[in-house]
Amino acid sequence: MKVKPTNVVIAGVGGQGNVLMSDLLAARCALEGFDVKKTDILGLAVRGGNVFSHVRWGERISSPVIGRAKADYLLSLEWLEAARQRPYLKKGGQVLINDARIYPMLVSTGQAEYPESEEIIESFSGWASKVTVAPALSLAQQLGNTKVANTILLGILARDLGFDFGGWSQVLTKGLPANILDINLKAFEIGYAFEDDSDEANIEKIAIQGGDKNA
Numbered sequence: 703m704k705v706k707p708t709n710v711v712i713a714g715v716g717g718q719g720n721v722l723m724s725d726l727l728a729a730r731c732a733l734e735g736f737d738v739k740k741t742d743i744l745g746l747a748v749r750g751g752n753v754f755s756h757v758r759w760g761e762r763i764s765s766p767v768i769g770r771a772k773a774d775y776l777l778s779l780e781w782l783e784a785a786r787q788r789p790y791l792k793k794g795g796q797v798l799i800n801d802a803r804i805y806p807m808l809v810s811t812g813q814a815e816y817p818e819s820e821e822i823i824e825s826f827s828g829w830a831s832k833v834t835v836a837p838a839l840s841l842a843q844q845l846g847n848t849k850v851a852n853t854i855l856l857g858i859l860a861r862d863l864g865f866d867f868g869g870w871s872q873v874l875t876k877g878l879p880a881n882i883l884d885i886n887l888k889a890f891e892i893g894y895a896f897e898d899d900s901d902e903a904n905i906e907k908i909a910i911q912g913g914d915k916n917a
Contacts, residue, residue, distance in 0.1 A: 705736070707760035709768045710859075713787040714779030715804045716744065716751045719852035722877075723777075724755035726856060730865055730873045731759035739766035754787055776830075777859055779838075779852060780804045785822045796832045796862065800855055802839040834858070841892055850889035857893020867894065 710727065714720040721742045728740045736759040744753050756768040768790055776791045778784035780802045791797065799822075808814040819835075826833050836858055842851040853874075860870055870890065878886050 705761040707758055707763055708775075708863075709773045709792075710757045710775045710777065711754060711768060711773045711787050711790045712757065712777045712779075713752070713754040713783035714852075715783065716753050718753075718779040718804075719849065720753040720755055720779060723852050723856050724757050726873055726877050727757050727859075728759075729877055730860075730870055731757070733869050733873060734759075734865060736760060737763045739763040741766040752783060752786065754783070775859065775862075777855060779855065781819055781822055782806070782816060785817060785825060788825055791826070791830060793829055794831045795829075796834075797826055797830045798834045798836060798855060798858055800838040800851060801835050802851070836893075836896060838893070841896075842889065845885060845889060845892070847885055850886055853886045853889035854893040854896070857890040858896050859893075860890070861894050861896075870894075 708731075712720055712723050712727075721744075724740050724742060728738045731738045738757070738759040740755060740757040742753065742755045744751060756766055758766060758768060770789050771792050773790040773792055773795055775796050775798070776784065776787055777798045778787065779800045781799060782803070784797065784799045801819075803816060805816055806814075809816045823833055823835070836855060838851040838854040838858075839848060841854050842848045857870075860867075871887065874886055874890060875883060
């Protein structure tokens with residue numbers, strides 16, 4: 703039976719770790735034996751410009767590019783990029799948004815307004831099957847490093863994809879430098895265990911358990 707391709711769009715702003723996320727996701731899919739293709743599109747500025755990645759896997763993938771209304775998942779590292787990449791989401795696809803705002807130059811200079819979160823969520827109404835807003839930035843702050851917000855989001859996505867946890871640990875261990883591995887493993891575990899009603903005590907418990915395991 704032919705395996706239907708899975709398409710994921712990851713959107714963010716330069717410096718948020720967008721490309722790293724797509725690399726790790728592609729490596730995990732390859733570990734499952736899938737044919738994987740990915741592409742990263744960077745804005746004019748490495749930091750501050752918009753960045754989005756297309757990751758596709760299946761039995762045979764001919765192109766890394768995801769067409770409009772073809773993405774099964776849209777994962778955004780901040781609110782505005784979710785709105786910008788909405789045309790790629792297929793009807794019935796799922797959306798995961800990091801509850802964070804990075805204001806582009808036009809907004810910072812008063813030439814444009816940043817859309818309200820409710821407005822962005824409403825734009826997916828009747829189209830997406832599920833919209834999850836995750837406080838990944840806040841959870842990363844609890845871990846002491848805001849740069850791991852991307853890994854928390856990857857953990858949330860990973861649970862939905864259904865690949866076993868051990869394979870993810872293997873990919874992170876191979877794909878990350880040793881000096882940031884432990885905190886990223888903790889961040890991934892937090893994302894993997896995330897529930898919409900997660901509280902701070904639960905997050906701290908997960909982080910402690912992750913620290914014991916990786917010691």
